[in-house]
Amino acid sequence: MSATEFKPLLPVKQPVPSDIDIAQSVEPIHIAKIAEAVGLLPEEYELYGTHKAKVKLSVRDRLAGAPDGKYVVVAGITPTPLGEGKSTTTIGLCQAMGAYLKKKVLTCVRQPSQGPTFGIKGGAAGGGYSQVIPMEEMNLHLTGDIHAITAANNLLAAAIDVRMFHEANQTDEQLFNRLCPADKQGKRKFAPVMLRRLAKLGINKTDPEELTPEERREFARLDIDPASITWRRVIDTNDRFLRSLTVGQGPEEKGAVRSTGFDITVSSEIMAVLALATDLADMRERLGRMVVGNDTKGRPVTADDLGVGGALTVLMKDAILPTLMQTLEQTPVLVHAGPFANIAHGNSSVVADQIGLKLVGEDGFVVTEAGFGADIGMEKFMNIKCRASGLTPDCVVLVATVRALKMHGGGPPVVAGTPLHHDYTTENVALVSAGCCNLVRHIENARKYGVPVVVAINRFACDTDAELQAVKEAALAAGASDAVICAHHGLGGAGAVGLGEAVVRACSGPKPEFKFLYDVNLSIKEKIEIIAKEMYHAAGVEYKPEAEAQIEKYTRMGFDKLPICMAKTQYSFSHDASLKGAPSGFVLPIRDVRASVGAGFLYPLVGNMMTMPGLPTRPCFYDIDLDPATGKVVGLS
């Protein structure tokens, strides 16, 4: 059955209006109605206005004994810089399954960073007639989770610099006395978080008075090696001038200057922790064990060593609750977490997926999106997120476009902000077919996890039937269980009904026998090499001296059993963004290796990763304003 046989429920227009015009043309229903429809009890969510609600983790406990729904992950082929509509497809697919096929379905998506909303990119709530609404709330503060991360990240950063400062200006005894001051009765006491540090140091005493002078020194002096500090400050604004700066230049800081910088908030390890934590207690432990650097003896220094793990958890206590919203066709959406897809794993939260699977139940579907191309986003979904959650997918949806495949077939570069070459706007089946090698490899990669693959061919206006057919044939030949042309951007769910049906079929068999790509107990290098060879088709891996040193250090520290989170471009299977199609035989260079111990992964750096975007000469913000008469946002794209 073809998607176009369905009559759209939405009042669709041609040409498709702007995202915000569409979003504001549909009145969202009260979120309590969405909550009720999805099976939440009134005490299981908290309203944030009338269109957002935070869902409590208690619903997962209530439904613990119930069977999970089907778990569908949406990934994409290697994209052009314009994006291939992965989020839009995720949402369109769910609108189709929910509003047309009448399945219980729940969409899990990431919360977009606010920074790019005012920069180049605009919003990230889907597009056209497949959107999460109200899109301005999705793209702005939402329910404050990213702001909570900023606050937590920067409290830890402040704690680091100020601790080094106080240690530099106080004797061991002064430090100890200030950390454990005598109360009015002259009694000293350790704060509970201090007992964590004592345990780590092997000091088995609970009365401060009993510590020897050496133990007092050991306890009180973290002795952080400034050169080892990997913890940076964050801000949810595209502010390139903060990328690299020198702090501590005030007279009161007595010359304790240090070079550091700010990243965009979503790149904070705390965002990755939020996405991977399974409950409050787990989040508390993860936040406490985040490593900020090492001491002068080479031992890791953690947030709990600084005494701040509990405070970070308090700042994050509401952020762990996913936010319920709705699509343009009133299907439920959980928006939660949005870690970077390079230095982090690029997937929305474990708790949202877990809650969703219980809510939709045995016959329902949770559709979750993996950021970046599938070599990055899907690989990390499988090996990092599924390891943390204990869940495994029933189906992979792989989003492909004729445009991107033409690029992979040898088409001229696609550059944001400049007009497309006519190769992309006129029929060229040979170019498409030549580029299908990229799609084929992503299908083969996905199949290595033992999971069926449905290819979603996201149709653009200038695509021809012959081009689309070529993609479909290539996909089926490569082992996709189905390949469906869809048009949800212009039609909403009506444009993705065929895709929805294909997903239902792909999930109808027995639970796939899921296979991880690697055993976490392998060495760091073995794990990196498996990913490089199996997913990227690299001939080998080359380690720069910094990377070798870090691998040695993390192995010594006992962090070598963590899964690997490759920080690589999404614009090629290789490290070189200009190598399109399905390159192989290259040697993957590992420049450095970093650790997110709280999130629970190591991230090898394959090239330079941008962790703070900038603003162009004419940022989006020029168009954004509030209509004072209606209070509505205008100009958001």
Next chain:
Amino acid sequence: MSATEFKPLLPVKQPVPSDIDIAQSVEPIHIAKIAEAVGLLPEEYELYGTHKAKVKLSVRDRLAGAPDGKYVVVAGITPTPLGEGKSTTTIGLCQAMGAYLKKKVLTCVRQPSQGPTFGIKGGAAGGGYSQVIPMEEMNLHLTGDIHAITAANNLLAAAIDVRMFHEANQTDEQLFNRLCPADKQGKRKFAPVMLRRLAKLGINKTDPEELTPEERREFARLDIDPASITWRRVIDTNDRFLRSLTVGQGPEEKGAVRSTGFDITVSSEIMAVLALATDLADMRERLGRMVVGNDTKGRPVTADDLGVGGALTVLMKDAILPTLMQTLEQTPVLVHAGPFANIAHGNSSVVADQIGLKLVGEDGFVVTEAGFGADIGMEKFMNIKCRASGLTPDCVVLVATVRALKMHGGGPPVVAGTPLHHDYTTENVALVSAGCCNLVRHIENARKYGVPVVVAINRFACDTDAELQAVKEAALAAGASDAVICAHHGLGGAGAVGLGEAVVRACSGPKPEFKFLYDVNLSIKEKIEIIAKEMYHAAGVEYKPEAEAQIEKYTRMGFDKLPICMAKTQYSFSHDASLKGAPSGFVLPIRDVRASVGAGFLYPLVGNMMTMPGLPTRPCFYDIDLDPATGKVVGLS
């Protein structure tokens, strides 16, 4: 009638437990019940969970024709560094008026900064049995207003640096073409915000093609003088290492380094704008006209010149709605805005007070707090806030303590974190009486506005009846309409019933004939001198060369008709914090003068103002954690 004759409704304990233990021992009722009791219609507020709600400005429109309630402002004598319980008295007074005297009452308080919650000070939701609950929500993210300010402030900061960067690296024509790019039809268009800049430049054209090359240059090149930039970045964390730093040190920024710094978010001009704006349209205009520095020709450069005024408003659109909460005795509270009391005016929002006065109606009371000592907070309330709101107070409540008056009488210094000298813990009536000169002057100052004064003597455990009586007598002799000893910290509203009765009596006469202290149309120096002489009893004012230059500059720019917001210590009437009591005859030095043009005031700097607190060796955060079993916050003080 004495306060102690009332039986507390709260299960009070002796000794008074910690603030968080008291706060968590009382179960807050659903905020919808508070909203209903206060007269809000269901469509006039939005729930944020079950204990907070954002109140829409539409309620003010609905009740526009109704009479206002009585307007009570709480101020304090010159305090010790330990604080004299001004917030606690504000809340205790309202608990008394609402829960015991059965008056319609609404408390308007500032939202505390999150930074100090993790530093030295702990929370700021009142104390003892007079608190706003849930206190952890009040002290943490609340409904995200401060986070919105951080985002808006820093978007503007990023816009400044990146604009200077793009101007430095592009020709006039490149700049113009990027600011007004041709669309697909080859047509150029000005964004609406650009028309504001054109109007300011006197260019009366709406088609970009019609601009001459000179006009294009004039339009596109802001030519900001880097040395003139007064706009700094902000963060709601006590991070002293950000006070002074150098940005732009990354290779991509091509050497465009600049010295600047971060302040704590609540010191942002945007916080002052939020507190003074009367509606969305007013806020839009204020945000757009904020001045960030001047161009090389000495003309002010605004947020709208940078094209970002609309985007700032969009970021702040929910922040303009006050947050409804409750006290321990279920009286309603509006928490809204919390500008610094030195470089800004230190008062909660105009809109919250306006809404409150309509909601309580003719026989009701709005009690609002003015930050810092009354020479600062009350003076600014009268001359800045009342000018913006059009409201005038019916009564001033002046909070005094025996402890602070002993200090003013010549007692030894009171230092936070060190035990009190025994002069403060044993009876010494002569010392108290000697210090009453401070209280007397504050009473006389308040009377200059034509408003009756009620003195609230906030009783501490070690105060004796004779000491308290001495304060009462001095207050009455100085012209206070009443002076009441109260004990709301230990008893809740029951401890402030006498104070509540005194306030009702003071407000029972005809509306006071309110007088501003100065005419805004006077020159900058004339206004400064009136405040210095009338409020501080200075003999004169001395201007440093920087101050003279700024006064000349702001006068030339046309900003001289703004009211004055003195940035002075609250620890003395003078500029010297060590001059206690009621000093006079000193010469007030004005180091510099700055402008908050959007907020709408000039702020002369009398000494150095701290705009970014630090963290001690053992910050509060050591004790703060989440109980994973209950999800409750522990250790917040």
